Amino acid sequence: MNNSPLKSITIVGGGSTGWMTALYLSKLYNHSSNIIDIRLIESKEIGIIGVGEATVHSLRFFFAAMGLDENELLRETNATLKTGILFRNWMKPVDGKMHEYFHPFEQQKPSGKIDNASAWILNNQINESNSTPFAEATSLSFSLMQNNLSPKTHYLNQYQGIVPYGYHLDATLMAAFLKRKATQAGVEHIEANVxxxxxxxGNITEVVTDLGSFKSDIFIDCTGFKGLLIQSLKNDNWQSFETELPCNKAVAMQREYLPHQLPRAYTTATALSHGWVWEIDLTNRQGTGYVYDGNSLTREQAEAELKAYLGDEQEIIRTVHLDMKIGCRREFWVGNCIAMGLAGGFIEPLESTGLHLINLGARLLATHLTSSNPSQAIRTSYNTAMKGLYTDLRQFIVLHYCLTDRDDNEFWQKAAQSSAFIPALEQKMTLWKDKVCEYVDLANGYSSVFTDENYRYVLYGMQHIPEIHIPCPKTEISRILDNLKTQQFRAKEQSLSHQEFLAKIKKF
Known part of the structure; x- marks a missing residue:
């Protein structure tokens, strides 16, 4: 092994993946002086997919660590805030009413002798005819969502909120914004075709382009699903998740707002016949699309079903059809090449994790990319961590499907059985019939964003509620839930409306 210092990094591919990685590595290695040459090669002829426009809350910490002004970021990307996801139609209607539940980003601290989830479950067992949905009873974000309030007050600093929050943003504009910040920080930008x-x-010696050849110590593959660089080193390197997660295509649309229509501070994910529709509101337009099983629907059928769901009141600006590879690399780091973003893997964007996985992949380089030729042990460690992250995310996304009671077609009948492909999940679901889901149940996993709190919102929103028998006075149960109501009221009183916050940041 050669332990010589790292001198050069070449990133191939732009978009969100390339420029997030470039900016992060520039801040990591060249924060005080230009020690490592970092270049990014991208083609004018290859467009940005630019469809995924929502994030998880942890992406705030990436932007903050990069020293970015949050107000500038929001303005430059036509962004809005996101307090969570409203899931609709994932189970059969009850009494003619469409099933829905809310998945926020938060977890409120216990305020009594038992945890909030146990208090809610025991209260439901006592008052079966007057049960309040879990998110409504235990989160502050639900009341913000219900009233289209932002998680911001007049006095909070940037990247701070009453509750954790993510963003809805224009991915194409974000890539352009990060490109400007990265090149200002010293990243070399080359427009060329590989x-x-x-x-x-077993290593890449150089990348040949129509503007010449480029050598480097390390190459980072940000070329999307085709994985141009990583494929040149290892062909049989893909683990598919399509058996348990068959939604492998999408039709995406951008739509104009109706007069006086206001952007919502949450995402919606509505289940249709063979998948689900996202609705994401930016300041200037709405992004929507149908993620579906391409083995069951044609492109034309999917587009027709999406249009039927949306109606024809809003003008369609743009429509694009996408093919998706569902799964991940067995090895993300091969030789001197690291696959990032779609080149490394993809799982349907039900929980808005695309940018999050780029963030994690880049951040792991801080502890792993320490020389020009790291050992195989380093590469194995990185590969184990990245594969663990994708595997944990696969489990969490399957959870959304396998709890359904819908049986209206083969797609949903198979969805209800999808946990069979993840025995560990089936074991946990059996366990969670008799106890609350808690941290230790998931503690041996790799996920840094979806923990027990997130699992509870999905489990209880999908009516997978345990029966527990914990001796606790009714007065204590009521006190805990009443305390949460008080916190909800205070949050509502302090929060700016979403529209008020968006108008405020335009002034800075």
Whole structure:
């Protein structure tokens, strides 16, 4: 092994993946002086997919760590705030009313002798005819969502909120914004078309373009689903998740707002016949799309079903059809090449994790990319962590499907059985019939964003509620839930409306 210092990094591919990675590595290695040469090669001829426009809450910490002004970021990307996801139609209607539940980003601290989830469950067992949905009873975000309030007050600093929050943003504009910040920080930008990737002894020696060849210590593959660089080193390197997660295509649309229509501070995910529709509100337009099983619907059928769901009141600006590879690399780091973003893997964006996985992949380099030729032990450690993250996310997304009671077609009948492909999940679901889901049940996993609190919102929103028998006075149960109501009221009183906050940031 050669432990010589790292001198150069070449990133191939732009978009959100390339420029997030470039900016992060520039801040990591060159924060005080230009020690490592970082270049990014991208083609003018290859467009940005630019469809995924929602994030999880942890992306705030990435932007903050990069020293970005949050107000500038929001303005430059036509962004709005996101307090969570409203899931609709994932189970059969009850009494003619569409099923829905809310998944926020937060977890409120216990305020009594038992945890909030146990208090809610025991209260439901006592008052079966007057049960309040879990998110409504235990989160502050639900009341903000219900009243289209933001998680911001007049006095909070940037990246702070009453509750954790993510963003809805224009992915194309975000890539342009990060590109500007990265090049200002010293990242070399080269517009060229890659024509060949030269390999010797398990490493990339140089990338050949129509503007010449480029050598580097480390190459980072941000070329999307085709994985141009990583494929040149290892062909049989893909683990598919499509058996348990068959939604492998999407039709995405951008729509104009109706007069006086206000952007919502939450995402909606509404289940249809063979998948689900997202609705994401930006300041200037709405992004929507149907993620579906391409083995069951044609492109034309999917587009027709999406239009039927949306109606024809709002003008469609743009429509694009996408093919998706559901799964991940067995090895994300091969030789001197690291696959990032779609080149490394993809799981349907039901929980808005695309940018989150780029963030995690880049951040892991801080502890792993420590020389020009790291050992195999380093590469194995990185690969184990990244594969663990995708595997944990696969489990969490399957959870949304396998709890359904819908049986209206083969797609939903198979969805209800999808946990069979993840025995560990089936074991946990059996366990969670008799106890609350808690941290220790998931503590041996890799996920850094979806923990027991997130699992509870999905489990209880999908009516997978345990029967527990904990001796606790009714007065204590009422006190805990009443205390949460008080916190909800205070949050509502302090929060700016979503529209008021968006108008405020335009002034800075």
């Amino acid at each position: 024509t060949d990737v030269l390999v010797n002894d």
